[in-house]
Amino acid sequence: MGEVDPAYIQAIEHRPKIISGLEAGGIPLIDLSPLLSSDSLEGYSKDHPQAILDLVEEIKGACKDWGFFQVINHGVSYDLLRRLQTAAKEFFDLPLEEKRRVTKDEENLMGYYDTEHTKNVRDWREVLDFVVVDPTVIPHSPEPDDQRLRQINNQWPEYPSDLREVCEEYCRVVEKLAFNLLELISLSLGLPAKRLNGFFKDQISYIRLNHYPPCPTPHLALGLGRHKDSGALTVLATDDIGGLEVKRKTDGEWIRVKTIPESYIINVGDVIQVWSNDRYESVEHRVVVNSEKERFSIPFFFDPSHYEMVKPLEELVDEEKEPARFKEYNWGKFFCKRKLSNFKKLPVENHQITDFKIAK
Numbered sequence: 001m002g003e004v005d006p007a008y009i010q011a012i013e014h015r016p017k018i019i020s021g022l023e024a025g026g027i028p029l030i031d032l033s034p035l036l037s038s039d040s041l042e043g044y045s046k047d048h049p050q051a052i053l054d055l056v057e058e059i060k061g062a063c064k065d066w067g068f069f070q071v072i073n074h075g076v077s078y079d080l081l082r083r084l085q086t087a088a089k090e091f092f093d094l095p096l097e098e099k100r101r102v103t104k105d106e107e108n109l110m111g112y113y114d115t116e117h118t119k120n121v122r123d124w125r126e127v128l129d130f131v132v133v134d135p136t137v138i139p140h141s142p143e144p145d146d147q148r149l150r151q152i153n154n155q156w157p158e159y160p161s162d163l164r165e166v167c168e169e170y171c172r173v174v175e176k177l178a179f180n181l182l183e184l185i186s187l188s189l190g191l192p193a194k195r196l197n198g199f200f201k202d203q204i205s206y207i208r209l210n211h212y213p214p215c216p217t218p219h220l221a222l223g224l225g226r227h228k229d230s231g232a233l234t235v236l237a238t239d240d241i242g243g244l245e246v247k248r249k250t251d252g253e254w255i256r257v258k259t260i261p262e263s264y265i266i267n268v269g270d271v272i273q274v275w276s277n278d279r280y281e282s283v284e285h286r287v288v289v290n291s292e293k294e295r296f297s298i299p300f301f302f303d304p305s306h307y308e309m310v311k312p313l314e315e316l317v318d319e320e321k322e323p324a325r326f327k328e329y330n331w332g333k334f335f336c337k338r339k340l341s342n343f344k345k346l347p348v349e350n351h352q353i354t355d356f357k358i359a360k
């Protein structure tokens with residue numbers, strides 16, 4: 001990625017503290033094995049086995065206190081994940097000209113990219129994005145009056161030749177895990193297990209292969225600047241190199257997430273914050289890089305259908321005791337606005353759900 005260009009340099013208050021090997025604990029680790037032995041979570045009843053009810057309580061605590069948790073015994077085969085990680089490394093090891101043959105741009109929103117900006121500072125990373133349902137339909141533009149739609153398609157590199165197949169197989173498996181987690185979250189809000197599933201009928205979810213190369217100045221730059229995920233839920237696989245930091249809700253300190261073999265890191269996104277009327281908050285996080293080792297991560301962004309209007313769920317709102325805290329917004333328009341802002345260094349802060357917050 002060359003020498004350090006000023007575009008990568010974070011403002012002093014956002015620069016990371018470089019710690020060696022120190023990982024603060026606290027982010028809940030949840031064992032999903034009760035799910036593997038349960039056929040379905042359908043129907044909210046007190047008849048769920050105690051292990052499921054306990055699991056739902058754990059999810060509720062984690063979503064409230066942290067907005068983040070880690071899961072083990074999630075049902076995704078480690079062999080598949082390893083094949084995907086190998087193919088991702090083979091892709092990112094290619095010469096830049098080769099990777100740029102599948103570059104994404106304002107027309108083609110999926111593909112390779114190495115000039116992403118978060119909060120208008122360039123990230124020390126390169127990515128390859130692909131949609132889970134190919135093609136995926138989204139609004140043509142973020143303009144509120146533009147009714148036109150457009151299709152986004154995946155762009156697959158020629159090499160490694162099995163990348164497409166491995167990615168497509170991974171989509172099916174990680175999607176199932178995402179639906180399981182969604183159902184647990186729904187139960188944890190006191191709703192029927194499948195209450196939220198319908199919002200994903202024409203999901204616009206996508207997967208990102210992230211590569212963070214070693215950085216000669218890890219104290220000045222970030223692999224990925226502080227941000228909140230805008231979708232419903234993120235299901236993240238990482239290798240064993242740490243770097244993800246989460247802003248702890250209790251005191252605003254940046255906490256390094258431990259790398260736990262064969263685990264996934266899950267976080268609540270903005271859409272769940274709005275649906276839950278702020279019961280669960282989407283929490284800020286960022287990625288710190290290091291000067292020695294490259295790091296890989298693979299988030300699955302679980303995103304509703306473009307036409308969904310996102311607003312607090314009516315069951316969770318009470319005009320007197322618990323009024324809605326957000327005005328409704330169109331998910332697809334929000335998604336488009338965010339995606340297009342990736343291609344420009346904007347003079348203003350990105351589009352956020354706080355734009356729809358109802359003043360108390």
Ligand SMILES: O=C(O)CCC(=O)C(=O)O
Nearest residue numbers: 210229238244287297299
């Ligand atoms: O690489 C990571 O650990 C986190 C990635 C992330 O937060 C994102 O891509 O939104």
Ligand SMILES: [Fe+2]
Nearest residue numbers: 227228229285
């Ligand atoms: Fe994120």
